[in-house]
Amino acid sequence: MAEAPARRQTRQRTAVAEALEAQGEFRSAQEIYDIVRQRGDSVGLTTVYRALQAMADDGQVDVIVRGDGEAVYRQCSPSHHHHLVCRSCRSTVEIDAPDVERWAADVASQHGFRDVTHTVEVFGVCARCAD
Amino acid sequence: MAEAPARRQTRQRTAVAEALEAQGEFRSAQEIYDIVRQRGDSVGLTTVYRALQAMADDGQVDVIVRGDGEAVYRQCSPSHHHHLVCRSCRSTVEIDAPDVERWAADVASQHGFRDVTHTVEVFGVCARCAD
């Protein structure tokens, strides 16, 4: 049914992965691009976009599409989870919500929906930013 | 603390509201723009964007920012709720999830977050679209 994508290990993808790893928080493609260049690696912006998307497809990073439409990426633990994000400083907390997972699957199947996915993000202002 | 926005009733906003009401499903600003014009009303695209954003601010419509970054709007029941959306035909089911509401508020306050909001959307393929 599905073919192995067969990703190749390149200098560029390694650089993007390392930049993501060093950051910890959500960053946009443009930000990752800057970080990579500051580290001395030369990677094209287009390639940064493609690398991030590939990693997202492979589940190596989490993606959030912010309200302004910009996508932000973060290296994440491999298991499915959600995020508590500070609107001010963007710091994030990974959260587990088995109950919510179950609820999403249930409510969808009750309405006859197949192939179910979901997005759950909680936003607020973290204690530090609240002054 | 907060000033009354003092929205004015204009021909254009009425047209946008009616178009939304007639649709029922989520529509983008561009789509609403086309619908309004097909109905014979003349409204600028800029105004459609601003009207939709104002209505969203006022809680009269729900907004979802899709994966591609485009925002879609829908006239909604006034109370807070979430959606089960068909990826194929875009039909939506409004869903209530008091448990999820409570969970979101709890997990946020446990981490010291204030001013909490959340997004919860469930996606799938509806029974009709599944063939």
Add this chain to the structure above:
DNA sequence: TTCGTATTGACAATCATATTCATTTAAGGC
């Protein structure tokens, strides 16, 4: 090493949305 193809990247193109700013108009007080 060789070869096929995945990957790269400079550049142009898209396209949703924001900004500008001169003009129009709703709404409250008279």
Add this chain to the structure above:
DNA sequence: GCCTTAAATGAATATGATTGTCAATACGAA
């Protein structure tokens, strides 16, 4: 109804993230 004023409008322009193109390059299997 008339005035006044700030809100609203919209055409044009700008913005800015993301995508498409395509020739050049480099993994990695054999």
